[in-house]
Amino acid sequence: MSKLVVLSGVPGSGKSYFSKALRKKKTSHVYIISSDALRDLVTGNQQNLSEDKLMWKMFYELAKVYSADPNGIVVLDATNRSTQYRIDSVKELKPQFDEADLVIFDIPKEVVLKQNLEREFPVPEQVIEDYFSYFELPKKEDYEFFTNVYIATGDNIEEIIDLL
Secondary structure, eight states: OOEEEEEEOOTTSSHHHHHHHHHHHHOSSEEEEEHHHHHHHHHSOTTOOTTHHHHHHHHHHHHHHHTTOTTOEEEEESOOOSHHHHHHHHTTTGGGSSEEEEEEEOOOHHHHHHHHHTSSSOOOHHHHHHHHHHOOOOOHHHHHHSSEEEEEOSSSHHHHHHHO
């Protein structure tokens, strides 16, 4: 069964960590598409947004390519900060998968700020503060659109991975 897994969380909340842990646990057929990695590939700097139009085109085209694996788990590792954006950005992809799941990272700001400092390329603290001010937890529409909605609190990462 093919799955699309949409990650949603502020920078430093653990999305990339989750992706890597999922790949390690499932070992095969896990395709991680990371907006940070693609920005780095396109511009040489994951924080350079100058070629975002190209980066997002690549992001979703890769998901289409990987959807061809009937046993694949395609992970979209990006902020996906609002319900409307989460739904709009994947509605064309969703029919290509047997299941489309959402993992929302609801991690306390002080934990995110600490984890951010441990990243290879920390995001400026003010950017994280801004993300917290407009990041949306799941709404009714998320629960109606996605097959499953999981809330990652940091303590339940392994449990969510086992469910995927």
